[in-house]
Amino acid sequence: MIAFAFLILASCANKKDDATNESKKTSAATSVSISEGELENMIPSYNFKELNQFLTKENDTTYVVNFWATWCRPCIKEIPAFEQLNADYSEEKVKVLLVSLDFPNKIEKQVIPFIEKNNIQSQVVLLDDDDSNTWIPLVSEEWSGAIPATIIYNKTTRKFYERSFTYNELVEELKLIM
């Protein structure tokens, strides 16, 4: 909990930098101390076309895909519910995927520390695709673009949620789909 509070504080302090850093995005991205290859290993970065393979699998597994970001307060609040779901259903065919929408230049400073501090076990990927007007409706026509947002799907059923979840609410929805 303390780690959480610290992180939220830290992200608040950093927020002011976001806009100014954003214009220098490319230069910031190349000046990180961790090499791109190492970052890529920890958190693979995809454009939407690449990510879409994780949103459209047709096998026996039910996928719980959550769109989040470290700067998104309600997202951070519900991540433990997704983590618990991932752990509790590890024996069953359920897989949690956390799709970060953090700015690419925040991966090293915010996303990786968040994952390490909170010992996130679910798979985390970065969706780095500016053309959100094209891909938001492809995720779901219902999506306004606000996060958190979640898809629960398998080969027969697919549901989209623009809302926050508690653990019990997640389990309820999952049971309806599994």
Added chain:
Amino acid sequence: MKRKHIILEIAVVVLTIIVMSSYKNSEIIPFSDGYQIGDVAADINLKNTDGTMVSYSDFPNAKGFIVIFTCNTCPYAVASEDRIIALDAEFKDKGYPVIAINPNNPDVQPADTFELMQAKAKDKGFTFPYLYDESKTVYAQYGAKKTPHVYLLQKENKELRVKYIGAIDDNVRNGDAVKERFLANAVNELLDGKEVSVKETKAIGCSVKV
């Protein structure tokens, strides 16, 4: 006599159907869905960072309004600030001033208090009203789901009609990489007396915190 009875019965049935179908309509389009393209937007009366109350009717010469739900801290809102200032500079004199509205509840998002809105407006030199949706009614009326979330209104016969809903442009994270200025294009089309060609767009944003 019998005939009268039948007519009465038919009338009752027809009335019931009308009432039921209108009820059904209101079920399909609940209030929380907010404004759709073509809807008439009601006037507002919200507190500005300078302490005054602001309504659309305070701008009798405006041809319409660029209404942007935004906030102090959402990185996507922050990344859009300079673009919002530029939009006001570009379109205020042409009749479409920017009206920014913060829908967030400071109890949920402590960085979005009225005092911090005042500091933001001062720091950034906002040239447009930055209004506080204290009662949380305006964002719900519009159906704004996130920050930033744009509604372009045009005055038609003294009514304000919603002409465009969505994003400022096609790259919310990086203003330098914008290829299509959806909102500016829509305003320019209205200024040219044309219909807006791209009426709705989507962008990632921070959910409204209430």
